[in-house]
Amino acid sequence: MLFWSVTAVLTLVVVATLVRALVTGGVSDRPPAAYDLDVYRDQLKEVDRDLARGVISEPDAERARTEVSRRILAADAALRKETGSDRTARGAAVIAGASALVLIGGTYAVYLQLGAPGYGDLALKDRIEAAQIFRTNRPSQADAEQGVPDAPPPGDVAPDYVALVEQLRGAVQTRPDDVQGFALLSQAEARLGNFTAAHEAKAQVIAIKGDAADAADFSEYADLLILAAGGYVSPEAEQMLERTLALDSGDGAARYYFGLMMSQTGRPDTALRVWDQLLREGPADAPWIPAIDAQIEDMAMRAGVNWARPATGTGRGPSAADIEAAEALSPTERLEMIQGMVAGLSDRLATEGGPAEDWAQLISALGVLGQLDQAAAIFANAQQVFGNDPRAMDMLNRAADRVGLQ
Known part of the structure; x- marks a missing residue:
């Protein structure tokens, strides 16, 4: 509230100054012709005093009065011209009012577009610390899934396929160590849009494989967790991304989701660096490239970076x-x-x-x-x-x- 009060007062002061200048036309309230009239009236009095002292003769005094009177008439006409035009005053008032509206409205419109109403000024260190706190305390996977509405089943799935998936669900219950069965079930549930069931089946695959689980397994598991949470990268999904990158630091999907997680937790600068590098590496038909293309310019604006789109798949080393x-x-x-x-x-x-x-x-x-x-x-x-x-x-x-x- 204090911010809006201060800005409102400052804006009104600036607008009042501009309006006064437009309406009055200057610092002084009197036009120049008024000062001329004062001077000429003083000259008439001076002529009378000179005549009384005998400094000038009566004919000379009369000629001086005639000349000064002519100047008074001219100055009076000029004064009437400057102060007697209501149309000019009304025009200046209209211009002043329009300028005030444009200034006030434009200022606040620009701030609402580019500023952050309701947020105080934060230093970079404070922003990073706040982002870390938010990242540590963000909702869990279970909480996120509760807030995601159930997705309708895909319209292109045949009833026979749904029946086969039902049989597969029953089959894996009787064979808890069937890694191939759980892998097929995870893929089938994902195709039906049942991402929660899909990542639960994938978790069984990883548990059965144990130390033999590879980067692709953890990357697919993280992908299913994120899809089940409606695109939100939970702490559980982040752990799977870290395990993926520990096994394969070049996994493009995991790196994309890592950047997404950083953008969701207040670090658009880190997200921009990760996504920019993915764009540079390519390939252009990688599945994460369109998602990055759709978001990276907004990410650059949030990070306050003047970002230019790189040529996909090109390096910057010696030619x-x-x-x-x-x-x-x-x-x-x-x-x-x-x-x-x-x-x-x-x-x-x-x-x-x-x-x-x-x-x-x-x-x-x-x-x-x-x-x-x-x-x-x-x-x-x-x-x-x-x-x-x-x-x-x-x-x-x-x-x-x-x-x-x-």
């Missing part, structure tokens, strides 16, 4: 022409070329940022050049940027190990 040119150089010239490329990469990351691969490449290159102090500084900076991204930190740690920083 074939660069490599060919380097092969024709002497060792000294080649070293100078490498140092120039490293300096350019360092400048770009410092000003524009970039994916974790670029940071790891820079750390490795500095280590090869023997610039370990600078490599350590870059690694420390990268840890601050990617601290909440397990896959990125794994890549950065490997680069630091290779050059002997850890």
Whole structure:
């Protein structure tokens, strides 16, 4: 309430100042012709005083009175012209009123569009801390599923298929160790839109496999948990994503969902970094690319980043022409070329940022050049940027190990 009160008072002060300037036309309330009249009247009195003292003669006094009177008439006409036009005053009032409405309405419309009504000012450290608290205390998988309405059955499923699924449900109850049966049941339930039953069957698959469960199993399980929760990434789903990425740091679906989880818990900056890298890696027909395309511009706006869409599947390393040119150089010239490329990469990351691969490449290159102090500084900076991204930190740690920083 205090914010709206302060902004309302400041806006009214600005509007009042502008309206007064438009209506009055200036700081002074008197037009210039009024001052001219005062001067001419004083001149008439001065003529009479000079005549009384005998300084001028009667004919000279008469001629002076005639000239001053003519000036008075001209100034009076000008004064009437300046102050006697109600139409001009009404026009100025209309302009002032319209300007006030545009200023007040436009200001608050822009704020409602770009601002955050009801939220206080938060420093970056406070925002990150608040996001971490929200992430820790967010609803569980069970709570999230309770809030999701039951989905209607797909219209393209034949009754015979539904009957087969019913038989499969009964069959796995009599064979609790049938991993193939539970895997088929999980797929069948997902096709019917029964995502809760699907992830329960998938959990049985993972339990039966034990240590043999691979990254694909955990990734599919996380996918089903998220679908059952209506697109919400619960703490249970997050644990499955972490296990997936621990086994396969390149799993695209898990990385997409990890970015989604960060966006849902107040870290759009981390989500943007993860999704931007997925777009760069491609391929263009990956199932997560359309979902990222639909959300990433809004994510960039939330993160306050001036983001540009990358070319899918293209890297930012040296081109074939660069490599060919380097092969024709002497060792000294080649070293100078490498140092120039490293300096350019360092400048770009410092000003524009970039994916974790670029940071790891820079750390490795500095280590090869023997610039370990600078490599350590870059690694420390990268840890601050990617601290909440397990896959990125794994890549950065490997680069630091290779050059002997850890």
